[in-house]
Amino acid sequence: MTNYSFRYAISPKDLKRYDTIDLRNEFLVHDLFVKDSIQLTYSMYDRFIVGGIMPVDQSLKLETIPYLKSENFLDRRELGIINVGGKGKVTVDGIEYVLNKKEALYVGQGCKEVVFSTAKGGQALFYINSAPAHKKFPTKQVSQKDAEIIQLGEEKYANKRVLNKLIVNSIVETCQLQMGLTELLPGNVWNTMPAHTHNRRMEAYFYFDLEAGQTISHFMGEPQNTRHIFMQNNQAVLSPEWSIHSGAGTSNYSFIWGMAGENLDYSDMDICPPNELK
Ligand SMILES: O=C(O)C(=O)C[C@H](O)C(=O)CO
Ligand SMILES: [Zn+2]
Secondary structure: OEEEEEEOOOOHHHHOOOOHHHHHHHHEEOOOOOOOEEEEEEEOOOOOEEEEEEOOOOOEEOOOOHHHOOOOOOOOEEEEEEEOOOOEEEEEOOEEEEEOOOOEEEEOOOOOOEEEEEOOOOOOOEEEEEEEOOOOOOOEEEOHHHOEEEEEOOHHHOOOEEEEEEEOOOOOOOOOOEEEEEEEOOOOOEEOOOEEEOOOEEEEEEEEOOOOOOOEEEEEEEOOEEEEEEEOOOEEEEEOOOOEEEEEEOOOOEEEEEEEEOOOOOOOOEEEOHHHOO
């Protein structure tokens, strides 16, 4: 079964009037993993789609949804997949890719059939991002050994973390999609601090591997007008291009970042010094 919902893009001026419920309705994406279903949220931030796929008793085919008005999901889109559960399989036009936890697959525009299944002995959980694409690039699996790894942060700032670039232009050719995975080391809780914005690209964060009973306060908004959203394990949050995206957990955790927009330059960021945030 495929379930889908829609989010409009909003102006930073509107954010000033939002209460907790409005914020959560506009930006938080929950219920990503539902047994034997594909859960999709189509946003008007660069027409970026965020989704979760949990095949338990059956294989699940990525079907088109009415917002696309296309015969197949990938007729005018590209797709990034990262498995955050047990071993799983993705079959793209008859070719099978086995994805272990934290492995990624880029699927190029024009592929017709993408089918997700769980391999024996685990429960695969596929987190997906998709953006419009004008050109077909080859489908490519990206394992941890292929990742471009960057050590970030310091213990004394509680932000020591390992950033794994997976679907980025030094590793995979894409039209506008970029995805990767950042792991906070034990005792470290702050991600993306110093915070930044990138007016050229929107971004979505998906938090996972958070210990039961813990939470993450995700910060968003213009750097001098921020709001927070308390997030639970396996939830995603949309970040408009004008918004910071940073979080502090009550323990460590991992998260997947995905972006689309004007450029493929990961380092194109406008940094916000911590002591200037409001
Ligand atoms: O830990 C971090 O810092 C990140 O993972 C930052 C994201 O990659 C990002 O926001 C890229 O624009
Ligand atoms: Zn960013």
